[in-house]
Amino acid sequence: MADPSGFLRHARDDAPKRPADERAGDWREVYRDLPAADRDTRVREQATRCMDCGVPFCHSGSAGCPLGNLIPEWNDLVRRGDWAVASERLHATNNFPEFTGRLCPAPCEAACVLAISPGSGGAVAIKRVENAIADVSWERGHVQPVTAGVSTGRAVAVVGSGPAGLAAAQQLTRAGHEVTVFERDDRLGGLLRYGIPEFKLEKKVLDRRLAQLRAEGTRFVTGCEVGGTGPGALSVERLRAEFDAVVLAVGALRGRDTADVPGRELRGVHLAMDHLVPANRQCEGDGPSPVDARGKHVVVIGGGDTGADCYGTATRQGAASVTQLDQYPRPPRERDDERSPWPVWPWVLRTYPAHEEAGERKFAVAVERFVGDAEGNLTSVQLRAVRVRKDPATGLREVVPVDEDVQVLPADMVLLAIGFEGVERMPLLDGLGVPLTKRGTLSCGHDWQTSAPGVFVCGDAHRGASLVVWAVAEGRSVAHAVDAFLTGASDLPAPVRPNALPLAVG
Ligand SMILES: Cc1cc2nc3c(=O)[nH]c(=O)nc-3n(C[C@H](O)[C@H](O)[C@H](O)COP(=O)(O)OP(=O)(O)OC[C@H]3O[C@@H](n4cnc5c(N)ncnc54)[C@H](O)[C@@H]3O)c2cc1C
Numbered sequence: 001m002a003d004p005s006g007f008l009r010h011a012r013d014d015a016p017k018r019p020a021d022e023r024a025g026d027w028r029e030v031y032r033d034l035p036a037a038d039r040d041t042r043v044r045e046q047a048t049r050c051m052d053c054g055v056p057f058c059h060s061g062s063a064g065c066p067l068g069n070l071i072p073e074w075n076d077l078v079r080r081g082d083w084a085v086a087s088e089r090l091h092a093t094n095n096f097p098e099f100t101g102r103l104c105p106a107p108c109e110a111a112c113v114l115a116i117s118p119g120s121g122g123a124v125a126i127k128r129v130e131n132a133i134a135d136v137s138w139e140r141g142h143v144q145p146v147t148a149g150v151s152t153g154r155a156v157a158v159v160g161s162g163p164a165g166l167a168a169a170q171q172l173t174r175a176g177h178e179v180t181v182f183e184r185d186d187r188l189g190g191l192l193r194y195g196i197p198e199f200k201l202e203k204k205v206l207d208r209r210l211a212q213l214r215a216e217g218t219r220f221v222t223g224c225e226v227g228g229t230g231p232g233a234l235s236v237e238r239l240r241a242e243f244d245a246v247v248l249a250v251g252a253l254r255g256r257d258t259a260d261v262p263g264r265e266l267r268g269v270h271l272a273m274d275h276l277v278p279a280n281r282q283c284e285g286d287g288p289s290p291v292d293a294r295g296k297h298v299v300v301i302g303g304g305d306t307g308a309d310c311y312g313t314a315t316r317q318g319a320a321s322v323t324q325l326d327q328y329p330r331p332p333r334e335r336d337d338e339r340s341p342w343p344v345w346p347w348v349l350r351t352y353p354a355h356e357e358a359g360e361r362k363f364a365v366a367v368e369r370f371v372g373d374a375e376g377n378l379t380s381v382q383l384r385a386v387r388v389r390k391d392p393a394t395g396l397r398e399v400v401p402v403d404e405d406v407q408v409l410p411a412d413m414v415l416l417a418i419g420f421e422g423v424e425r426m427p428l429l430d431g432l433g434v435p436l437t438k439r440g441t442l443s444c445g446h447d448w449q450t451s452a453p454g455v456f457v458c459g460d461a462h463r464g465a466s467l468v469v470w471a472v473a474e475g476r477s478v479a480h481a482v483d484a485f486l487t488g489a490s491d492l493p494a495p496v497r498p499n500a501l502p503l504a505v506g
């Protein structure tokens with residue numbers, strides 16, 4: 001049983017980061033590598049803060065962890081120092097806790113009972129405990145290949161090697177199916193590889209997990225666009241002829257643009273992914289990025305994860321200045337109970353490690369024009385203070401200036417991190433006869449099957465741009481559905497339904 005008064009003896013303590021000026025000078029992960037014994041002691045104290053609250057909201061899919069991670073159970077195991085069983089219980093619900101432990105925004109912590117009252121010292125540092133269990137599991141050899149005892153003889157193709165595709169593939173391989181993951185990029189991992197920067201997830205962490213999947217029997221083919229016609233492509237006809245089921249885990253990688261803003265065509269205005277992908281490739285040893293921020297005044301448009309990653313990448317590339325712009329007003333530091341009461345995901349100011357390193361953020365502003373010189377090079381941006389409101393007539397979101405003042409910011413590089421518009425239009429979808437919804441996603445029935453028989457969907461391709469934790473949860477659930485489709489019934493877990501949504505986010 002948990003320690004009901006641990007939170008009274010131990011203050012919340014987040015994972016310590018390396019000094020900001022040190023980490024801004026390299027690409028390594030921002031968190032300090034503590035000596036193992038010190039880390040274990042500190043994390044055990046944090047796990048001890050998990051009380052016996054009775055009804056743990058942290059692991060409920062609607063408000064807390066979409067994977068249904070057994071958080072109070074492994075907190076108690078860590079408190080008692082039983083890391084081996086904690087690893088087993090964590091991996092029972094999460095294929096890749098070293099990814100979520102590093103990357104997840106932790107809705108579980110927002111839903112922790114200790115988050116109700118600030119006087120309690122704040123939520124249990126669940127994500128820190130999860131990450132430590134994952135790291136200890138690898139260090140002590142608790143993570144080993146899990147091979148299926150029998151083969152069903154049924155072949156499954158997984159298209160896309162992001163976290164959704166990898167989770168589906170691992171579950172289906174372990175259930176005895178012959179699984180092949182096809183990836184059009186030259187390396188595996190989807191956004192874990194080429195979107196999320198090294199300073200948030202070192203790629204060796206991804207590579208060691210991929211080695212486990214290979215050892216279990218999952219096959220991987222890179223440089224293969226499914227449905228394409230270029231070198232290495234796999235046609236839809238062969239896909240359908242050679243596989244009994246297909247999982248589409250193709251992501252939602254169509255970047256949103258600002259075509260209507262004057263000056264968009266100027267040299268120096270880029271989509272965020274045109275900056276992040278080559279920066280990640282450079283870390284992999286593929287040579288210098290053509291979109292490098294060294295010595296430049298960089299303006300990042302968009303306040304989310306992608307914007308923060310551009311911000312931290314530009315800082316590491318040696319930008320002269322970095323400014324991030326957000327159309328929305330600066331959120332409060334504390335939860336506003338009127339707007340987003342516990343346990344829902346709160347509307348609060350989120351400060352990423354990148355923001356502590358350099359640069360500044362501006363809120364409630366929007367770019368009305370990109371300005372260039374006679375050669376077509378970007379030189380500055382013109383900003384207006386704005387308000388975001390609903391158009392009373394149409395109900396649609398609109399951004400309106402609040403006054404006539406125009407601010408000018410010097411800029412040699414603008415990075416557009418204003419979201420994604422859904423699945424890329426690709427020949428594969430036409431070949432399979434799977435249409436895009438109005439939201440640009442792929443819809444499915446309650447069994448994760450699209451309108452094409454035997455073709456399933458999961459991850460961002462189904463939800464729209466989302467989170468790693470949702471991608472893994474959907475990958476696990478689609479594996480259950482495919483297994484049932486192929487064999488008539490499945491014992492695999494299905495943590496989420498296709499229509500699952502987190503409780504309203506403010
Ligand atoms: C810059 C950035 C930072 C992010 N940071 C975080 C974070 O900190 N925390 C978090 O939780 N989430 C974060 N996210 C979101 C998270 O990365 C995604 O939600 C997650 O990766 C979605 O997984 P997925 O498997 O559905 O798709 P993806 O990871 O997008 O993978 C899809 C894969 O399919 C491949 N593919 C597409 N079409 C084909 C085809 N026809 N043939 C073969 N292969 C194909 C693509 O090449 C790609 O590799 C971030 C996203 C971005 C863009």
Ligand code: SF4
Nearest residue numbers: 065069100104106108
């Ligand atoms: S995956 Fe995310 S929501 Fe689930 S326990 Fe880990 S940090 Fe919390």
